[in-house]
Amino acid sequence: MKRIFGVTVLILAAVVSDQPAAAQQTKAAFAKPADVASIGPLTPVERGALARAYVLKWGGYVQQVYRVPVGVWAQRMVPTFAHADADNFRNALKRATYEGASAMLSGAGAKLSDEQVIDSMARADLAPTGVRQEVVTKALGSAAADLVFTPVTPCRILDTRVAGGVLAGTFTRDFNAVVGVGGNFSSQGGSATDCGMAAAGQAAVVINLTAVTPTGAGFATAYPFGTTRPLASSVNYTAGAIVNNSIVVKLPSPLTTKDFTLYTFATSDYVADIVGYYAPPVATALECSRQFGSFVNVPANTYGFGVSATCPTGYTATGLGIEAAANVAMADSAISSTGGTVFTYNLGGTAQSTRAWVQCCRVPGR
Structure with missing residues (x-):
């Protein structure tokens, strides 16, 4: 009987796969399992009816969203249709x-629940066609995204x-947050130094902005020079108050005559x-050095005699070797x-003195 059911579903899959997705979706609205008992075990014929209804209901959706042809998907579902719990099968068609x-x-x-699915889809990033977009991974250290503070x-x-x-109400004024080498902020009423902000590829700055005794209630907005003012405030104030806020301001790229x-x-x-x-992150060259172990006499006519070397704290071993000595060579190593x-x-007839070395590296500053 299971074989009869399997053949029935495979035929169903072949029939549905030949129909356009739109037609399948139209039929799905009217497809109902015929003569299926509401309780109890399912006969092979009843399972076939439920399987047909399930494929007609969801075939178009699977093909459009998951990009799997209906016939292929239906055939893959045969084992699930054959072994699904009877009540679960009936209830699945109600979802x-x-x-x-x-x-x-x-x-x-x-x-x-269906509510959870709908909520998840509402939050998902969908392409215009309704197809779920795959997550695109980026390289670690992306200059465009992985900014370093x-x-x-x-x-x-x-x-x-x-x-x-x-600064007069409803007006704007342009300022610099970055200066050239040897520059300073005195022309803006700031420090006579560069504040550590000599131009070096900065993408954004963090500023404590303070409004000092405004004439009325309101707000101020700091935004990138040369762009449209956003509908957001950087600091809110009341008349006569002294109010500050910490803000992040994106800088123009490339830098221009003014920054914000x-x-x-x-x-x-x-x-x-x-x-x-x-x-943006800056690639840092590894800091490496070669460290030597103590001199050791390798006995004559021996194989597998070990000589060792270690790295200083904070360094990682990246390579091994030995100093040259007559008749002495490497047989193996463990790092x-x-x-x-x-x-x-040592294949010679006399003991030979040698020592091991290890290449040790670290990321500067760590």
């Missing part, structure tokens, strides 16, 4: 989502009370201190993260 139906068919329906000693880069004067623009809703003085910046041993052989 509103394919993922929920699949979970029910496999016996895990209680763990995945570097803190600097807090340093003043602007103070309108010292230079430039109060400051908009104020109410007339106010402003002070800004730089505390750090983000920049670990901290050092290693070279197993030698």
Whole structure:
């Protein structure tokens, strides 16, 4: 009887696979299993009816979303249709989502509700065609995404009370957060030094922005120079208050004559201190050195005599060897993260003195 059921489903799969996905979806709305008992075990004929209804209901969806031809998918489902619990099979056809139906068919329906599936899909990144986009991995150290934060000693880069004067309400003013080599921020009322912010590929800066005694309630927004002001505030204030906030401001790429623009809703003085910046990662060459072990006499006519060397703390062993000696050569070696041993052989008639060396490397600064 199972063979009859299997043949029935395979024929069903072949028939459905020849129909356009749109037609399958149309039929799915009206497809119902015929003469299937609502309780109890399923006969092979009843299983065939449920399988047909299941394929007609979800075949188009599987083909469109998962890019699996209906016929191929239906044939793959034959073992599941043949062995699914009767009640689970009936309940699977009542589910509103394919993922929920699949979970029910496999016996895990209680763990995945249709509401959970719908919520997950609403959050998923879908292509315009409705096909799930694959996650694209990026290389570690991506210059475009893996920015590295570097803190600097807090340093003043602007103070309108010292230079430039109060910033009038609903107006903007442009400022620098990065200077050239030998430059400073004194023209903006800031430090006479470069604050550690000489141009070096910075992509964004971290600033403590302070509004000083504004004439009314409002907000200020700092944003990249040359771009449209976003509908967001960097700091909110009330009349006469002194309020500050820590913000991250993206810088233009490539750098231009100015770095960021400051908009104020109410007339106010402003002070800004730089505390750090983000920049693309920079490849760092390994720092390596060769460390030697003690001299050892390798006995005459021996094989497998071991000589060792170790790395300093913080270094990792990357290679092994021995100093040249008459009639002495490497037979084998064993290396670990901290050092290693070279197993030698001496084919000469006298003992020979040699020593092992190990190449030790580390990432500078670690």
